[in-house]
Amino acid sequence: MESNSTPRRPVRTRVLEGAVGVAVGLGAVSGSYAAVGADPTFIAAPVAGWVTALTPDAVITWAILTLGSLGQSLGFALALGVSVVGVGVVAAGSRALARATDADPLVRHALTVLAVGAVTLVLTGGLLSAVGAALGAGVVSLSAHRLRPTAPARTDRRGFLRAVAAAAAVTGAGALLGTRSGTDSATSDVESATTGGDTDPVVDDLLSTASARTLDLPDLDPLVSREFYQVDINSVDPDLSVAAWSLRLTGAVDEPRAFDYDELTSLPAEHRFVTLQCVGDGLNGKKIDTALWTGVPIADLLPDLPDECCVMLRAADDYYEEFPMGALRNGFIAYRMNGRPLPRGHGYPVRALIPGHWGEINVKWLTEIEVLEEPVDGYWEERGWHGTGPVNTVAKLHSVSSTGDDGRVRVGGHAYAGTRGIERVEVSTDGGTSWAEATLSEPLPGAVDAQTGEARREEAEDAWRMWAYEYAAADPHEVVVRAVDGTGQLQEETERRAFPRGPTGWVSRRVDPRRL
Numbered sequence: 001m002e003s004n005s006t007p008r009r010p011v012r013t014r015v016l017e018g019a020v021g022v023a024v025g026l027g028a029v030s031g032s033y034a035a036v037g038a039d040p041t042f043i044a045a046p047v048a049g050w051v052t053a054l055t056p057d058a059v060i061t062w063a064i065l066t067l068g069s070l071g072q073s074l075g076f077a078l079a080l081g082v083s084v085v086g087v088g089v090v091a092a093g094s095r096a097l098a099r100a101t102d103a104d105p106l107v108r109h110a111l112t113v114l115a116v117g118a119v120t121l122v123l124t125g126g127l128l129s130a131v132g133a134a135l136g137a138g139v140v141s142l143s144a145h146r147l148r149p150t151a152p153a154r155t156d157r158r159g160f161l162r163a164v165a166a167a168a169a170v171t172g173a174g175a176l177l178g179t180r181s182g183t184d185s186a187t188s189d190v191e192s193a194t195t196g197g198d199t200d201p202v203v204d205d206l207l208s209t210a211s212a213r214t215l216d217l218p219d220l221d222p223l224v225s226r227e228f229y230q231v232d233i234n235s236v237d238p239d240l241s242v243a244a245w246s247l248r249l250t251g252a253v254d255e256p257r258a259f260d261y262d263e264l265t266s267l268p269a270e271h272r273f274v275t276l277q278c279v280g281d282g283l284n285g286k287k288i289d290t291a292l293w294t295g296v297p298i299a300d301l302l303p304d305l306p307d308e309c310c311v312m313l314r315a316a317d318d319y320y321e322e323f324p325m326g327a328l329r330n331g332f333i334a335y336r337m338n339g340r341p342l343p344r345g346h347g348y349p350v351r352a353l354i355p356g357h358w359g360e361i362n363v364k365w366l367t368e369i370e371v372l373e374e375p376v377d378g379y380w381e382e383r384g385w386h387g388t389g390p391v392n393t394v395a396k397l398h399s400v401s402s403t404g405d406d407g408r409v410r411v412g413g414h415a416y417a418g419t420r421g422i423e424r425v426e427v428s429t430d431g432g433t434s435w436a437e438a439t440l441s442e443p444l445p446g447a448v449d450a451q452t453g454e455a456r457r458e459e460a461e462d463a464w465r466m467w468a469y470e471y472a473a474a475d476p477h478e479v480v481v482r483a484v485d486g487t488g489q490l491q492e493e494t495e496r497r498a499f500p501r502g503p504t505g506w507v508s509r510r511v512d513p514r515r516l
């Protein structure tokens with residue numbers, strides 16, 4: 001037996017013990033994942049929150065612009081690593097403590113398991129997650145150090161190898177179990193909405209109209225996106241229950257109020273096609289999509305909003321965005337998407353849709369509408385963005401193909417100008433010297449009363465259109481596109497990057513007809 005009077009332990013032993021600690025950490029993180037899946041109580045979720053909070057804003061902005069969703073994955077990978085090492089240090093520390101007190105092998109394990117469980121519980125507030133972490137840690141710790149009373153307290157190479165094997169096994173099992181339990185409650189797939197069989201005939205009708213008005217070009221999303229982009233500040237999204245959810249009206253109001261989910265959904269509902277675009281989108285990027293949303297207009301939910309300058313929307317992920325009251329008055333509170341409950345990643349159970357404005361104020365997991373007397377900065381504005389305003393006008397170019405007829409080229413894409421609408425799209429096939437008008441898809445239908453199916457507007461007030469243009473060309477040339485919005489204003493030509501007010505410029509692309 002060792003005692004605490006033995007001051008020096010061989011370096012090799014200490015290295016092996018540290019490595020076993022990390023393996024125990026891996027077991028704990030995997031155990032937590034096996035128990036709760038991609039849930040906010042998964043141990044890496046709060047750690048990811050700190051990683052984001054401690055990362056300088058300039059780095060976050062750079063990551064959004066240059067790495068896109070890869071940046072988010074890297075951030076989460078870093079959080080996983082920090083969690084593994086952090087729990088590993090706790091495990092190794094508790095073991096060292098047990099050794100110093102000459103505890104017997106069973107007590108040493110128990111102390112490690114308890115320490116890991118307690119730390120996980122404190123970090124996540126999730127009992128199930130803590131139990132999973134403790135079990136995962138226990139399995140690895142037991143593999144490294146056998147329970148026999150005669151077992152040496154020292155970690156040897158064979159113990160270390162057993163720990164690595166156990167950690168690998170627990171990680172594999174965790175990945176399998178956790179991924180199964182952590183799947184989204186709903187999906188934004190239009191396919192599954194339309195083939196679900198239990199969908200609303202009014203919704204079916206609107207989605208069929210959208211598909212009939214879609215211009216059929218290769219590589220292009222239809223008018224209702226097949227997959228909707230997702231951008232938010234979370235590595236693990238909130239997982240809210242309808243029963244516990246409520247929407248509070250607070251701040252500069254005569255009387256604060258709250259609505260629960262039943263109250264909200266018992267109000268007359270409306271279906272609306274709405275496009276969202278992220279202010280961090282690339283000029284010809286794809287962080288722009290359209291869906292059919294069901295919900296309640298703010299004007300029906302809160303007809304008597306006070307005459308203050310602004311509002312702050314707050315959400316369950318501690319996200320907050322401020323913008324003018326006028327924009328909220330035209331807003332919409334959505335709880336269904338393409339005929340299905342709002343998917344978790346898009347704000348389940350309820351999100352805001354603010355016509356014509358950048359995605360960032362379309363707050364997901366919405367819990368509070370705070371009326372303000374003075375403007376203040378929201379989450380992204382505190383980080384240098386100015387993303388609360390109306391979107392810029394843009395025509396994207398995502399489809400270039402040969403029509404099949406010799407020497408004929410067809411180009412196309414989507415065009416969007418928020419509530420200003422698209423008047424026309426112009427295409428140049430000579431680098432911007434001469435321009436021709438593209439064909440536009442018919443506008444999507446306007447808002448529809450969900451009960452009666454009656455139209456409340458003729459055309460969607462905040463949705464993209466598709467454009468297409470066909471021409472003859474034999475030699476390489478440069479295609480440029482630009483949109484004119486519903487007020488007659490031409491899309492801004494000066495190229496500017498997304499930060500801080502959204503990208504501007506005309507999309508152009510070199511086309512070689514011989515390579516199509």
Ligand SMILES: Nc1nc2c(c(=O)[nH]1)N[C@H]1C(S)=C(S)[C@@H](COP(=O)(O)O)O[C@H]1N2
Nearest residue numbers: 229230231232233278315319359360363364
């Ligand atoms: N609660 C919450 N709402 C949010 C965000 C967020 O991080 N948290 N991100 C915003 C941003 S920047 C955009 S572009 C849109 C994206 O909506 P989507 O993920 O449904 O496409 O959500 C907005 N709403």
Ligand SMILES: [Mo]
Nearest residue numbers: 278279359360
């Ligand atoms: Mo965004």
